[in-house]
């Protein structure tokens with residue numbers, strides 16, 4: 001990064017540093033160190049066996065939370081570099097953004113949130129922060145990964161005001177209606193670009209959605225026509241890849257152009273200016289609408305497809321069963337998740353369940369409920 005002149009509103013140093021102060025790293029930046037700690041964490045490796053849309057055992061080529069996070073980081077870094085922002089910070093946030101996800105994707109998160117409704121709820125963004133602040137046990141001197149403030153604030157994408165009030169300085173922006181850094185804003189939209197596009201690809205590969213159906217989505221149809229016109233004899237899988245590739249490029253290019261325009265309009269001179277300005281990183285109004293149309297299509301035709309719904313229902317049952325079993329009889333819990341204090345039990349059970357991979361949760365369910373298992 002050293003040779004690249006960063007924009008004046010790029011994050012170059014941490015405003016609040018790390019909670020536990022540490023000597024500055026040598027040979028790498030603070031945000032490179034954050035990225036490296038994230039990659040070496042146990043929670044990061046578990047992402048390999050956590051569902052994005054398709055459960056891991058449904059096929060080897062589908063995205064998992066790990067490959068999703070790597071794609072987000074790729075898109076986030078490209079955008080950050082083009083805008084002369086801190087690529088290392090955008091990468092660190094992107095790689096960490098899903099660390100708190102439960103097994104079984106959104107179905108798992110909804111189920112765990114329902115289980116936790118009388119115990120403060122469960123929210124995956126807050127859980128991602130909890131993973132890097134508390135739950136990782138790797139370092140002698142501190143719990144968690146002791147990341148920089150800017151990485152932590154980027155990980156906490158959303159937060160209710162009630163929860164924000166209980167947090168340290170990462171909660172303040174929600175209470176004061178401020179924005180996070182441009183790098184965090186980039187990671188947020190890179191996430192959206194990544195999943196909308198890879199869900200199209202995975203959806204087509206699974207056969208749950210078809211090319212024919214997707215022609216009702218303008219963003220897809222436009223690029224599909226281009227590809228078919230230029231390459232009339234191309235095999236279908238390549239048509240899909242070529243179309244998705246072009247969609248990603250169009251979204252990224254639009255985002256960069258609109259963001260540059262917003263930067264000219266608000267002319268931020270510092271990170272603080274970014275925090276008080278309206279969101280700087282954005283799609284154009286037209287692209288926002290096209291992207292919204294794609295999301296609506298995926299919601300109706302993929303996320304609510306009956307085969308996905310069956311898996312969702314199963315996931316909900318597994319999570320609910322496990323939670324209830326552990327709450328009813330804490331002796332079933334592994335000792336490290338069984339706190340002495342009664343008041344800590346529900347949160348500890350939620351931490352245990354949230355940390356499970358899809359297949360671990362399925363196995364644990366069998367171990368507890370199947371009579372023939374030992």
Ligand code: MG
Pocket residue numbers: 068097098191195
């Ligand atoms: Mg994500």
